[in-house]
Amino acid sequence: xxxxxxxxxxxxxxxxxxxxxxxxxxxxxxxxxxxxxxxxxxxxxxxxxxxxxxxxxxxxxxxxxxxxxxxxxxxxxxxxxxxxxxxxxxxxxxxxxxxxxxxxxxxxxxxxxxxxxxxxxxxxxxxxxxxxxxxxxxxxxxxxxxxxxxxxxxxxxxxxxxxxxxxxxxxxxxxxxxxxxxxxxxxxxxxxxxxxxxxxxxxxxxxxxxxxxxxxxx
Ligand code: SAM
Numbered sequence: 001x002x003x004x005x006x007x008x009x010x011x012x013x014x015x016x017x018x019x020x021x022x023x024x025x026x027x028x029x030x031x032x033x034x035x036x037x038x039x040x041x042x043x044x045x046x047x048x049x050x051x052x053x054x055x056x057x058x059x060x061x062x063x064x065x066x067x068x069x070x071x072x073x074x075x076x077x078x079x080x081x082x083x084x085x086x087x088x089x090x091x092x093x094x095x096x097x098x099x100x101x102x103x104x105x106x107x108x109x110x111x112x113x114x115x116x117x118x119x120x121x122x123x124x125x126x127x128x129x130x131x132x133x134x135x136x137x138x139x140x141x142x143x144x145x146x147x148x149x150x151x152x153x154x155x156x157x158x159x160x161x162x163x164x165x166x167x168x169x170x171x172x173x174x175x176x177x178x179x180x181x182x183x184x185x186x187x188x189x190x191x192x193x194x195x196x197x198x199x200x201x202x203x204x205x206x207x208x209x210x211x212x213x214x215x216x217x218x
Contacts, residue, residue: 007039010051014038014067018053024071028079032101033071038064040126041094060112062207064092065154069204073152076175076188076201079103083149086167088138088209093119095154096131106131107145109138111210139211141167148172156184156206161213165189165196177206181215 015034024030039050042064046056055063074095077085083103087096090110096119099106108131110116116135123131134142138153139161146167153164153176160176168174168191177184186201208215 007037007050011035011038014051014053018068019071022068024068024075026075026078028081028102029071029075029098032074032098033067035101036094036097037126038067038094040122041092041097058092058115060115062091062112062115064094065206070095070098072202073154073175073186074098074102076186077102077150077152077173079150084145085150085152086142086145086148086164087152087154088141088164089154090116090119090133091154093122093131093133095152096133097123097126097128099150099152100128100131103150104130107142107148108133109142110135111137137211139163139209139213143167150174151176153177153209154206155209155214156181157209157214160187160189160196160198161209161211163213165191168196170194177204181208 042050043058055066058064079102084105085099085103087108090108096106096108113135116133120133141163147169149169149172151164151174156177170191172191174189176187178187184204189196189198210217
């Protein structure tokens with residue numbers, strides 16, 4: 001048995017019991033999450049809990065999201081493989097690593113520079129070459145690379161940030177946790193004829209999206 005083997009088994013179990021059993025149907029999403037080594041993206045202190053059914057601390061008061069929430073948000077983007085995707089809130093880099101297997105290019109923004117640097121290093125180490133990382137206020141998007149076919153915000157916003165709507169391509173999808181600081185609901189939007197059609201999905205709890213079009217820093 002190789003060192004990676006126990007993690008492969010934990011990943012299989014995660015996909016079966018935490019994702020498929022709870023209604024994640026997109027085979028490409030399930031396959032990607034069966035392949036991305038989540039243990040590489042968690043803090044070493046939490047290595048033994050890498051495949052727990054929960055979010056985990058990654059330092060700087062931030063978290064790597066629960067696998068199920070990663071799957072729900074990824075599935076909502078309905079990626080086919082040729083898209084350009086923007087993620088706001090790189091955090092550990094795990095969500096971006098999943099997206100990297102499902103889209104052509106991923107742009108990800110993290111406001112905390114050391115987290116952005118760590119994620120950049122992990123993408124290099126794990127051979128992920130189609131993810132571009134930058135450290136800035138993601139609520140303003142990445143206008144130079146717009147429009148995006150998919151936009152995913154992995155932090156809690158008071159409302160869908162307007163610059164992100166403006167950077168969404170026609171037919172593109174956006175997913176954002178929207179609510180107050182204690183509780184949010186996933187808002188899933190699709191750009192149709194220049195207007196954003198939205199629906200509300202599951203409840204969730206994320207760390208705050210802090211920036212010009214998010215919550216103000218205290
Ligand atoms: N997607 C991450 C992962 O796979 O580990 C989890 C993200 S964590 C729940 C939310 C992240 O959003 C934090 O790392 C936080 O620093 C970042 N964040 C908050 N406001 C931001 C902003 N305006 N721009 C970019 N990143 C932001």
